[in-house]
Amino acid sequence: MVGYIVKRLLQVIPVFFGATLLIYFLVFAMPGDPILAMFGQRTPTESQLQALRDQYHLNEPFIVQYLLYMKGVFTGDMGQTFSGQDVSTVLARTLPVTGRLAVMAIAIEFCLSIIIGTASALRKGKALDNIMLIVSLIFVAMPVFVLAFLAQYFLAVQFGWFKPTVGSDNDWGGLWLPAIVLGVSLFATSMRLMRGSVIETLNQDWVRTAYSKGLSRGRVIPVHVLRNSLIPVITNSATNFGVLLVGATVTEGIFNVPGVGNTLYQAVIRHENATVVSFVTVFVILYVLVNLVVDLLYGLLDPRIRYAK
Incomplete structure (x- = not known):
């Protein structure tokens, strides 16, 4: 059973990277400018727009934004919302x-x-x-x-x-x-x-x-x-x-x-890439773990079920 559990946990790795990459791309590809949406009916200056885009790395290519986000995740920083709150909070x-x-x-x-x-x-x-x-x-x-x-x-x-x-x-x-x-x-x-x-x-x-x-x-x-x-x-x-x-x-x-x-x-x-991807990433991991627990319950409910080594 230990080998089965380890095998299932290793499957989380490709699922983790695949899900985060796909969700990040979908949010990145959505039409509209999230920085302009932050101001509502107000008209920001070009310097304000540039400063915010630099702050959230929105001027960078998609793959650069994704790699910067993943770097933050592995260092314990899930990024910030556009309102300035930590996504982890x-x-x-x-x-x-x-x-x-x-x-x-x-x-x-x-x-x-x-x-x-x-x-x-x-x-x-x-x-x-x-x-x-x-x-x-x-x-x-x-x-x-x-x-x-x-x-x-x-x-x-x-x-x-x-x-x-x-x-x-x-x-x-x-x-x-x-x-x-x-x-x-x-x-x-x-x-x-x-x-x-x-x-x-x-x-x-x-x-x-x-x-x-x-x-x-x-x-x-x-x-x-x-x-x-x-x-x-x-x-x-x-x-x-x-x-x-x-x-x-x-x-x-x-x-x-x-x-x-x-x-x-x-x-x-609001096109908050960091918030959406961080939430989905946590859900993917939780979902995989829940299904692992369910698979283990099968053996308790039906003794005929055996786990492959």
């Missing part, structure tokens, strides 16, 4: 907020998908199964901003169960409403994966053997069925976690969550 302020939101949303999605997916599979073709399939189709088809506005209006404004916006109250308790919206919007796919996996597992020989040995349903379902049905759901949840870490931009905007999504969106608009 902005990242340290926003990433924990989005991290909490992502963890809560994935936990809600995971619990709903396991409970509802298993219940639907055990009652295949019956009323509960048919109703849950229809509900899942509705949530798959419904845009997240529609669900967010509905939840905000009914759960926060009408019923008063939650605060309509997050703002500075972005601890675990303050993020429940956007987390519920994201979790419910994501659970439909995982639920259908869980349902299909449980149905397939119920038809396996070892399940019939377990019943033939006299094991009760309360023993067979959680030990022999659920454990071997979780891999598709875990894989999908890991993918969703990576997507949420990049920033649920729409949801964060609706609920005024001061997280990564809002910050990254504003950085793209």
